[in-house]
Amino acid sequence: MSAEALIPQWQERVRNAQITGRPLRIRGGGTKDFYGERLEGEVFDVSAHAGIVDYDPTELVITARGGTRLAEIEATMQEAGQMLAFEPPLFGEAATLGGCVASGLSGPRRPYAGAVRDFVLGVRVLDGKGDDLHFGGRVMKNVAGFDVSRLMTGALGTLGVLLEVSLKCLPRPKAETTLVFEMSAPEAVRRINEWAGLPLPLSASSWHEERLHVRLSGAEAAVVAAKNKLGGQEIAGPEGETWWRDLREQRMAFFATASQLWRLSVKPTAPYADLGTFQMMEWGGALRWLNAASALDSETVREWAHDHGGHATLFRAASRHAGVFQPLQPALLDIHRRLKSTFDPAGILNRGRMYPEF
Amino acid sequence: MRSSTAPAGLDQLVADCQVQLPDLSLLVGTEEVKPYECDGLSCYRALPGAVLLPEDEAEAVAALRLCSAAGVPVVARGAGTGLSGGAMPLPEGVVLSMARLNRVLDIDPPSRTALVQPGVRNLAISEAVADAGLYYAPDPSSQIACTIGGNVAENSGGVHCLKYGLTVHNVLKVRTILIDGTVVDVGADAPDAAGYDLLALMIGSEGLLGVASEITVKLTPKPLAAQCAMAAFDDLGKAGAAVGGIIAAGIIPAGLEMMDKAATRAVEDFVHAGYNLDAEAILLVESDGTPEEVAEEMARIKAVLDTAGAVEVRISSNEAERLRFWAGRKAAFPAVGRISPDYYCIDGTIPRRALPRVLHSIEAMTVEFGLRCANVFHAGDGNLHPLILFDANIPGELERTEAFAARILELCIEVGGTITGEHGVGVEKINQMCMQFGTAELTRFLGIKAAFDPAGLLNPGKAIPTLHRCAEFGRMHVHSGQEKFPELPRF
Numbered sequence: 001m002s003a004e005a006l007i008p009q010w011q012e013r014v015r016n017a018q019i020t021g022r023p024l025r026i027r028g029g030g031t032k033d034f035y036g037e038r039l040e041g042e043v044f045d046v047s048a049h050a051g052i053v054d055y056d057p058t059e060l061v062i063t064a065r066g067g068t069r070l071a072e073i074e075a076t077m078q079e080a081g082q083m084l085a086f087e088p089p090l091f092g093e094a095a096t097l098g099g100c101v102a103s104g105l106s107g108p109r110r111p112y113a114g115a116v117r118d119f120v121l122g123v124r125v126l127d128g129k130g131d132d133l134h135f136g137g138r139v140m141k142n143v144a145g146f147d148v149s150r151l152m153t154g155a156l157g158t159l160g161v162l163l164e165v166s167l168k169c170l171p172r173p174k175a176e177t178t179l180v181f182e183m184s185a186p187e188a189v190r191r192i193n194e195w196a197g198l199p200l201p202l203s204a205s206s207w208h209e210e211r212l213h214v215r216l217s218g219a220e221a222a223v224v225a226a227k228n229k230l231g232g233q234e235i236a237g238p239e240g241e242t243w244w245r246d247l248r249e250q251r252m253a254f255f256a257t258a259s260q261l262w263r264l265s266v267k268p269t270a271p272y273a274d275l276g277t278f279q280m281m282e283w284g285g286a287l288r289w290l291n292a293a294s295a296l297d298s299e300t301v302r303e304w305a306h307d308h309g310g311h312a313t314l315f316r317a318a319s320r321h322a323g324v325f326q327p328l329q330p331a332l333l334d335i336h337r338r339l340k341s342t343f344d345p346a347g348i349l350n351r352g353r354m355y356p357e358f
Numbered sequence: 359m360r361s362s363t364a365p366a367g368l369d370q371l372v373a374d375c376q377v378q379l380p381d382l383s384l385l386v387g388t389e390e391v392k393p394y395e396c397d398g399l400s401c402y403r404a405l406p407g408a409v410l411l412p413e414d415e416a417e418a419v420a421a422l423r424l425c426s427a428a429g430v431p432v433v434a435r436g437a438g439t440g441l442s443g444g445a446m447p448l449p450e451g452v453v454l455s456m457a458r459l460n461r462v463l464d465i466d467p468p469s470r471t472a473l474v475q476p477g478v479r480n481l482a483i484s485e486a487v488a489d490a491g492l493y494y495a496p497d498p499s500s501q502i503a504c505t506i507g508g509n510v511a512e513n514s515g516g517v518h519c520l521k522y523g524l525t526v527h528n529v530l531k532v533r534t535i536l537i538d539g540t541v542v543d544v545g546a547d548a549p550d551a552a553g554y555d556l557l558a559l560m561i562g563s564e565g566l567l568g569v570a571s572e573i574t575v576k577l578t579p580k581p582l583a584a585q586c587a588m589a590a591f592d593d594l595g596k597a598g599a600a601v602g603g604i605i606a607a608g609i610i611p612a613g614l615e616m617m618d619k620a621a622t623r624a625v626e627d628f629v630h631a632g633y634n635l636d637a638e639a640i641l642l643v644e645s646d647g648t649p650e651e652v653a654e655e656m657a658r659i660k661a662v663l664d665t666a667g668a669v670e671v672r673i674s675s676n677e678a679e680r681l682r683f684w685a686g687r688k689a690a691f692p693a694v695g696r697i698s699p700d701y702y703c704i705d706g707t708i709p710r711r712a713l714p715r716v717l718h719s720i721e722a723m724t725v726e727f728g729l730r731c732a733n734v735f736h737a738g739d740g741n742l743h744p745l746i747l748f749d750a751n752i753p754g755e756l757e758r759t760e761a762f763a764a765r766i767l768e769l770c771i772e773v774g775g776t777i778t779g780e781h782g783v784g785v786e787k788i789n790q791m792c793m794q795f796g797t798a799e800l801t802r803f804l805g806i807k808a809a810f811d812p813a814g815l816l817n818p819g820k821a822i823p824t825l826h827r828c829a830e831f832g833r834m835h836v837h838s839g840q841e842k843f844p845e846l847p848r849f
Contacts, residue, residue, distance in 0.1 A: 010549050014369065031468055032442065048376065054681040056709075056711065057605070057606060058602035058603075058605045058606045058710065058711070059604060059605075059709050059711060059740075061709075081608050082608075093555075103361075104550075104555075105623075110549065111549060113768070114523070114527060115549065115550065117555055117558060118523065118526075118527050128801070131798040132798075133798055133799050134796075135799065137707075137774065137775065137776050138709060138737035138774055139707040139709060139739075139740050139774070139775050139776055139779070140519075140520065140707070140738075140740055140741075141515055141519070141524065141707045141736075141739050141740070141741045141776075141779035141780055141782075142707055142776040142778070142779060143512065143513050143562045143776075143778050143779065143780060143782050143783070144776050144777050144783055144787070144791060144794055144795075145783070145791065145794075145795060145799070145803050145821075145822065145823075146559055146562070146563060146567075146803055146806050146807075147526070147558045147559055147561070147562055148802065148806070150555050150558030150559075151554055151555055151556075151558060151559055151806075152528070153555060153558075154550075154554070154555055155555075157555055159554075171605075171608030171609070171610065172608070174608065176523065190468075192466070193468045193469065193470075196470060196579075197467060197468070197470055197490070197491065197492065197579055198491070198579055199579040199580065199581050199582050199647065200579075201647075201648075201651070218647070218651060218653045219651040219655055220651070220654065221648070221650030221651055221653065221654045222647060222648050222650055222651035224650070225533065225648055225650045225651075226648075256595060262831065265546070265549055265550050265551075266547075266548045267468055267469055267547040267548055269466070269468045269469040283549060284720075286549045287549070288550060291697065308547075308548075309546055309547025309548050310546050310548025310549075310550075310551075311546065311548065311550075311552040313550060313552070317657030320821050325552045325553065326552040327552075328552060329542060329543075331540045331542050332542055332544075332553065332556070333535065335556065335809050335810060336553055336554055338572075338805075338807045338808065338809035338812075339554060339805075341805075342802055342806060342808075342809060343805075354553070355553075
């Protein structure tokens with residue numbers, strides 16, 4: 001069956017669910033099942049709606065169906081010398097474009113190139129009313145109507161099934177290298193922010209166990225000049241690439257066998273604080289991972305993140321009863337509820353996946 | 359004096375303001391409110407019922423509470439430089455001018471952020487942070503005058519946005535006053551915030567969802583060096599192919615602009631930038647970064663331009679020459695203003711590959727409508743600005759111009775583009791929204807509007823058309839292709 005022929009069937013399915021009120025749980029490759037609050041409802045497998053619809057490298061835009069595997073998209077772009085600059089984590093071969101955009105997760109290059117939402121140009125979405133909707137487009141600049149494409153990004157499928165997504169592509173850098181520095185966490189926070197304020201070709205950074213890793217990407221001459229300026233020990237070639245890939249996919253020992261893995265998104269200059277367990281920093285200091293062998297006090301963690309301009313997410317956990325995402329201010333929660341009912345009045349799509357309230 | 363036929367809600371509001379907010383600046387006389395009758399799109403005008411000028415967030419909150427209670431519509435306004443009539447007042451409503459909230463509240467060089475009030479001018483941010491070696495990247499052409507609050511409302515871009523992004527990529531947080539006076543933080547000082555991406559909804563919402571009271575912007579390190587290549591082509595198609603060639607070579611230039619012959623000639627007479635007057639198209643390509651990076655990239659850019667068949671390529675040899683190359687492009691609008699009594703600027707975006715087709719169609723339309731047209735093009739991101747030359751004093755020319763403009767926008771949709779790349783919908787393109795979006799999409803937009811502003815008091819009648827309006831427009835469009843009363847303000 002052609003991908004397009006699936007749409008009327010799915011519309012029917014969603015409309016039936018709307019009538020019966022029985023929730024549907026949207027699933028692409030299932031690699032992000034761990035992420036978010038509860039999984040509720042009958043599995044709605046959308047992986048069959050796959051394939052690249054349009055890709056013209058000189059337009060810097062790729063359009064693909066939601067079920068297209070991310071690995072296929074990245075391989076196709078690599079052949080044309082381009083990349084998804086937000087370096088989304090796959091967490092498994094089966095990862096799809098729809099799941100990537102719905103989860104809104106970005107990788108190491110994010111602070112320097114932008115997040116997934118920064119690259120989303122347009123979406124085609126099947127919402128909770130069973131309507132086939134188009135928002136945004138396949139062009140770089142578009143201010144017609146509210147930015148629903150970005151609203152869908154990171155909405156965890158609670159507003160609709162992503163049928164198609166158009167993303168901005170970027171050329172792969174001509175040169176790339178990794179530098180390693182021995183330093184303490186407070187020193188790393190200070191240095192990495194200082195460097196980010198200079199015109200240097202930074203493209204990733206992380207700190208763990210007294211070591212700061214920095215990646216440089218760009219024109220050959222720029223990378224060489226920056227390397228000479230910064231010093232440190234160089235990890236050249238594929239070894240460096242593997243290191244960042246492992247970080248992006250959370251394959252490092254740090255991420256293993258936790259009772260809780262917390263993701264704290266904060267102001268990059270937030271001081272390093274001992275929050276009672278091991279830490280890994282990314283994104284120029286703006287992303288702090290806490291790996292805890294036993295449950296941390298969620299109030300303390302959330303309060304610290306809030307006090308430093310951000311929020312905390314219980315990213316992976318044996319038990320999610322403490323709540324996954326930072327609670328919303330009442331006025332914002334009201335807006336969330338009303339947005340949910342605009343796109344999914346019966347509350348059937350990924351019910352409770354983001355907040356238990358909707 | 360205000361008209362005695364003012365709606366009851368407005369009278370109530372003015373009385374409430376006078377009693378409850380005696381310190382709030384309030385303009386009601388016709389002469390006082392006249393400066394607010396239009397924005398940069400001056401063919402759409404209306405006198406507001408009153409103008410409120412809060413000095414701080416508390417006054418703005420109090421004013422919005424009173425408007426909400428009295429059921430009076432509110433049009434928030436920055437510097438009024440917008441080009442789509444988004445800040446055009448409503449006779450039964452008030453203009454909420456945020457211009458007096460014009461302080462830079464905090465500059466934080468280590469985190470590369472600044473906290474500013476909405477009335478701060480775009481360029482003033484870059485000036486305020488220059489000592490730290492930083493700047494605010496989006497640079498709309500009106501950056502000397504336009505405010506950051508207006509930029510947030512319109513998701514403004516600029517000539518460097520292919521590389522550095524639009525407002526939505528450079529704003530971290532918008533402290534927002536909702537219509538009932540509740541203040542919420544949308545976005546965060548962190549890279550992301552919990553919940554839906556409401557920040558993306560707020561940016562470019564044209565004042566329909568909330569009023570910004572504080573904005574946290576991201577700052578960018580100033581590049582050490584910049585160089586500009588100016589290339590002349592004897593054929594538009596070749597120039598278009600050169601643009602594609604640059605991207606295909608893996609280069610994202612800091613700026614990539616194109617002008618056609620009509621625009622080039624108007625500009626050269628005006629600023630003497632040294633453009634080739636025989637060229638069918640001029641390309642400006644800028645590279646910025648470290649000196650090593652710029653040298654490497656410029657060599658590659660020159661090679662692409664030569665291969666694409668440029669008849670002339672000049673690389674700026676110093677800063678003065680680089681600025682002279684740009685002076686022409688930046689003066690394109692006023693230069694066209696010198697050669698024609700009036701001009702009308704269009705703002706469509708198209709996939710770059712459709713450029714030759716679109717430009718040839720526009721050329722054919724100049725014959726059909728009997729009007730001249732000069733084209734400037736943000737070639738890097740496909741944003742086209744045809745400038746239609748007309749004389750409003752000649753009966754029928756404005757109408758022909760509007761019909762010409764509508765046809766260009768239809769063409770943009772047809773080739774897979776959009777009716778507005780950066781100027782917004784406002785009142786100007788509200789009908790074309792009915793062409794770009796179907797009923798289902800428009801219904802969701804109206805739902806989003808209601809999620810923030812259930813009573814529909816913030817900038818009603820702008821940006822998102824009602825289904826009723828689209829039904830009416832659709833019928834008229836089928837019958838005549840023109841509005842019956844184009845001189846009437848469009849709500």
